[in-house]
Amino acid sequence: MRSVEKLSGLNQGKRALVIDIYSNDSMRRRLQDLGLIKGTEVSCVQKSPMGDPVAYLIRGAVIALRHEDSSCVQIECCEV
Amino acid sequence: MGLNKDSMGMNAVDMGLVIKKAHDSDRVIALGGNPNVGKSTVFNELTGLRQHTGNWPGKTVTNAQGNCTYKNTGYVIVDLPGCYSLMAHSTEEEVARDFICFGRADAVVIVCDATCLERSLNLVLQTMEITRNVVVCVNLIDEAKKKKIKIDLQAISEKLGVPVIGTAARSKKGLDDLMDAVSLTIQDGGRRPLKIRYPEYIETGISKIEPLIKETCDCVVDSRWLSLMLLHWDRDMHSFIGRNIEESFFTNKNIVQALSEIKNEFTSRGITERQIQDDIVSAIVHTAEDICKDTISFENKNYKNKDSKIDRILTGKWTAFPIMILALLGVFWLTITGANYPSQVISDFLFWIEAQLLVFFGWMNAPQFLTEMLILGVYRVLAWVVSVMLPPMAIFFPLFTLLEDVGFLPRVAFNLDKCFKKCCACGKQALTMCMGFGCNAAGIIGCRIIDSPRERLIAIITNNFVPCNGRFPTLIAIISMFFVGSAIGGGASVLSAVLLTAVIVLGIFMTFVASKLLSKTILKGVPSSFTLELPPYRKPQIGKVIIRSIFDRTLFVLGRAIAVAAPAGLVIWLMANVHIGDMTLLAHCSGFLDPFARLIGLDGVILFAFILGFPANEIVIPIIIMAYMAKGSILELDNLSVLKQLLVDNGWTPITAISVMLFSLMHWPCSTALLTIKKETQSLKWTVVSMLVPTVIGIGTCFVFTTVARLIGGIKIL
Numbered sequence: 001m002r003s004v005e006k007l008s009g010l011n012q013g014k015r016a017l018v019i020d021i022y023s024n025d026s027m028r029r030r031l032q033d034l035g036l037i038k039g040t041e042v043s044c045v046q047k048s049p050m051g052d053p054v055a056y057l058i059r060g061a062v063i064a065l066r067h068e069d070s071s072c073v074q075i076e077c078c079e080v
Numbered sequence: 081m082g083l084n085k086d087s088m089g090m091n092a093v094d095m096g097l098v099i100k101k102a103h104d105s106d107r108v109i110a111l112g113g114n115p116n117v118g119k120s121t122v123f124n125e126l127t128g129l130r131q132h133t134g135n136w137p138g139k140t141v142t143n144a145q146g147n148c149t150y151k152n153t154g155y156v157i158v159d160l161p162g163c164y165s166l167m168a169h170s171t172e173e174e175v176a177r178d179f180i181c182f183g184r185a186d187a188v189v190i191v192c193d194a195t196c197l198e199r200s201l202n203l204v205l206q207t208m209e210i211t212r213n214v215v216v217c218v219n220l221i222d223e224a225k226k227k228k229i230k231i232d233l234q235a236i237s238e239k240l241g242v243p244v245i246g247t248a249a250r251s252k253k254g255l256d257d258l259m260d261a262v263s264l265t266i267q268d269g270g271r272r273p274l275k276i277r278y279p280e281y282i283e284t285g286i287s288k289i290e291p292l293i294k295e296t297c298d299c300v301v302d303s304r305w306l307s308l309m310l311l312h313w314d315r316d317m318h319s320f321i322g323r324n325i326e327e328s329f330f331t332n333k334n335i336v337q338a339l340s341e342i343k344n345e346f347t348s349r350g351i352t353e354r355q356i357q358d359d360i361v362s363a364i365v366h367t368a369e370d371i372c373k374d375t376i377s378f379e380n381k382n383y384k385n386k387d388s389k390i391d392r393i394l395t396g397k398w399t400a401f402p403i404m405i406l407a408l409l410g411v412f413w414l415t416i417t418g419a420n421y422p423s424q425v426i427s428d429f430l431f432w433i434e435a436q437l438l439v440f441f442g443w444m445n446a447p448q449f450l451t452e453m454l455i456l457g458v459y460r461v462l463a464w465v466v467s468v469m470l471p472p473m474a475i476f477f478p479l480f481t482l483l484e485d486v487g488f489l490p491r492v493a494f495n496l497d498k499c500f501k502k503c504c505a506c507g508k509q510a511l512t513m514c515m516g517f518g519c520n521a522a523g524i525i526g527c528r529i530i531d532s533p534r535e536r537l538i539a540i541i542t543n544n545f546v547p548c549n550g551r552f553p554t555l556i557a558i559i560s561m562f563f564v565g566s567a568i569g570g571g572a573s574v575l576s577a578v579l580l581t582a583v584i585v586l587g588i589f590m591t592f593v594a595s596k597l598l599s600k601t602i603l604k605g606v607p608s609s610f611t612l613e614l615p616p617y618r619k620p621q622i623g624k625v626i627i628r629s630i631f632d633r634t635l636f637v638l639g640r641a642i643a644v645a646a647p648a649g650l651v652i653w654l655m656a657n658v659h660i661g662d663m664t665l666l667a668h669c670s671g672f673l674d675p676f677a678r679l680i681g682l683d684g685v686i687l688f689a690f691i692l693g694f695p696a697n698e699i700v701i702p703i704i705i706m707a708y709m710a711k712g713s714i715l716e717l718d719n720l721s722v723l724k725q726l727l728v729d730n731g732w733t734p735i736t737a738i739s740v741m742l743f744s745l746m747h748w749p750c751s752t753a754l755l756t757i758k759k760e761t762q763s764l765k766w767t768v769v770s771m772l773v774p775t776v777i778g779i780g781t782c783f784v785f786t787t788v789a790r791l792i793g794g795i796k797i798l
Contacts, residue, residue, distance in 0.1 A: 005189040008246070018508070022150070023609060024609070026531075026609075027609040029165075029167065029357070029361075030164075030609070031611070032165075032357075032358075032361040032365075032609055033167070033202065033361075034164060034201045034611065035163035035202065035365055035368075036198065037358070037361060037362050037365050038358075038362065038439075040365075045384075045388055045391070045413065046388065046391050046392065046395055046614075047397075047495050048395055048495055048497060048498065049395060049396065049397045049398075049399075049400035049401060049495055050495075050498040050499075051498070051712065052497070052498050052501070053494065053497050053498070053507070053612070055391070055395075055494065055614055057384070059196070059198055059199045060197075060198060060199060061196050061199060061613060062384075062387075062391075062613065062614040063612070063613050064494050064497070064507075064612040064613075064614060065610070065611060065613050066497070066501060066507075066607070066610070068609065069609045069610075069611075070608075073397035
């Protein structure tokens with residue numbers, strides 16, 4: 001099953017592919033600079049103790065994003 | 081904690097970048113790269129300088145430069161702040177971008193992280209569009225090996241068309257190869273670096289604009305790159321390129337016309353600005369992907385497992401906060417325990433010297449007032465500063481640097497971010513606060529890593545709530561005198577550490593309160609977006625850390641304190657000995673301040689000491705002691721219990737002690753910090769605000785505490 005979701009909804013340990021980024025311009029660019037573009041694989045590696053932000057593995061680097069920002073990234077979950 | 085003698089105090093004030101060549105023939109090399117890939121380490125190893133290094137992204141926020149000679153050629157090496165791309169818009173990244181684009185460097189070395197090479201290549205590819213003379217330095221190659229990542233450097237070099245050199249800068253490996261490649265690159269500029277292929281419509285656009293640019297100006301930058309920039313033009317790019325290229329270029333009829341034609345065509349085909357940007361970025365990212373596809377292999381797919389196991393503990397739901405508190409506690413406990421003994425030894429030694437000096441002056445038949453002025457005034461304050469301040473600093477600095485080296489600080493920012501978000505501030509503020517522990521001026525400069533100007537101002541204004549190194553020993557001394565004096569042995573230092581941690585936690589809490597207050601009043605706004613990289617954990621270089629911290633940081637800070645303490649000692653002595661009417665000048669001043677000081681639980685002398693301590697907080701306690709001693713009760717102050725007696729004789733109670741600690745935690749920033757704020761914010765208004773916020777909060781807190789404590793005390797007596 002494939003489903004379209006927000007990155008913020010990705011559970012710890014799960015992987016997904018990026019479909020699009022809907023953030024404001026500067027954040028979009030920042031994420032793109034980190035290599036987060038359409039088709040990039042991301043996985044959710046670690047939630048912070050208070051649940052926000054969450055750390056994601058993006059092209060070999062661990063990047064923490066706040067809920068507001070990760071919910072602007074649309075993803076397609078990979079099959080387990 | 082970007083702290084060493086170049087980043088603390090006045091040297092922290094950035095004077096802009098002027099290339100300093102030793103000889104005219106010197107070549108300029110720019111050192112760029114993603115944040116936290118070891119650029120500063122490469123820089124240090126090449127130049128022999130001691131730019132501060134640490135395992136967190138963004139610690140180099142200004143351009144540093146140094147010289148080196150390799151095979152009879154002189155080089156000026158410029159260490160740029162880390163950046164992910166040349167198209168982004170943050171303050172620190174602009175510094176790097178400006179220099180790569182317009183700094184006229186003879187060669188640009190892009191330092192990459194071998195464990196994360198694909199992403200680093202984005203920057204390499206973008207740089208190659210601007211200049212041919214690029215050398216790729218794949219650093220941390222030893223770490224990649226450990227993680228079983230195999231990299232075919234030769235193949236990557238062939239694909240890129242520029243030299244690719246593997247280095248392990250921490251163990252000085254590969255740096256000669258790097259310099260060989262650099263000098264070769266500078267000598268023959270005839271390389272053909274890989275060009276990125278963009279989608280057809282962009283290539284067509286470039287082919288229309290590029291000839292016009294070549295006609296119009298012979299600018300330093302690559303014409304193909306400039307065309308590309310013009311195609312996805314926006315306001316920020318204009319202000320950036322506009323600063324460096326003649327204005328006539330932008331008003332050139334041919335270019336303006338061609339550009340509007342192309343843009344019209346794009347619009348008619350339904351191509352939005354956003355799509356142009358997306359397509360450009362995708363082309364770069366995909367090129368990097370292609371290059372890495374069959375040149376890098378991960379033999380151990382789970383190489384991140386160890387890090388994520390540690391992360392699960394350090395940032396785990398139930399473990400994160402206890403561990404952070406324990407880490408603070410541990411650092412303080414080691415500092416206090418470790419400092420006790422040397423402190424005593426140093427103080428014994430320095431006061432023995434004082435006795436010898438007195439004898440010597442007596443033998444010289446020096447006039448009485450000169451002897452007293454120099455020895456009881458200047459020397460004694462110096463001796464106090466050294467014996468009280470030096471040991472805690474010498475222990476705290478390296479301990480903290482170790483935490484920094486390992487990569488713990490970004491995790492602290494990660495854990496605390498939600499609190500900052502609630503205060504409408506940025507999680508990276510936690511990093512700047514950590515720097516503040518060493519030196520507030522350095523912490524304030526560090527605020528450049530925060531992109532949003534509003535959040536950056538909040539971080540700057542509240543940085544002072546973290547007690548710097550100059551205030552630590554004050555807190556430690558008071559805690560050990562008044563609150564653990566009765567406890568014995570190991571229990572005493574644990575108790576001191578707990579109390580000190582409590583004071584620091586209060587400071588952190590006040591940071592949140594003040595941040596929230598600012599976000600709701602004069603710096604209104606919503607929390608902005610940010611990304612925080614959690615770097616891999618690295619084994620700290622213990623030996624190096626200890627040596628560097630002591631020589632670079634401790635001795636520097638101490639030097640500054642002494643430079644301030646000597647004249648302050650003189651001033652205090654003069655004031656205590658110059659009589660106006662039947663009272664000394666000191667008595668006049670402290671008497672004047674006394675009524676107000678009493679309201680907030682201090683006395684005139686203490687408040688006066690804080691005012692005199694404006695240039696350096698380290699001298700507050702020594703001044704208080706001097707002032708009390710000058711009042712008549714001259715004692716042999718050879719240990720803390722005698723010192724406590726002196727304070728008690730002068731009316732100190734536990735309430736006074738707590739008030740002094742509170743006021744030390746929250747009062748005006750020192751002069752260096754304020755100068756730095758002025759320089760960083762370019763605004764007198766925000767400098768004044770930065771001075772008022774902690775001062776008002778501090779006075780308020782002390783007043784409330786004293787009043788309540790006195791009331792309770794009053795009730796008890798009744």
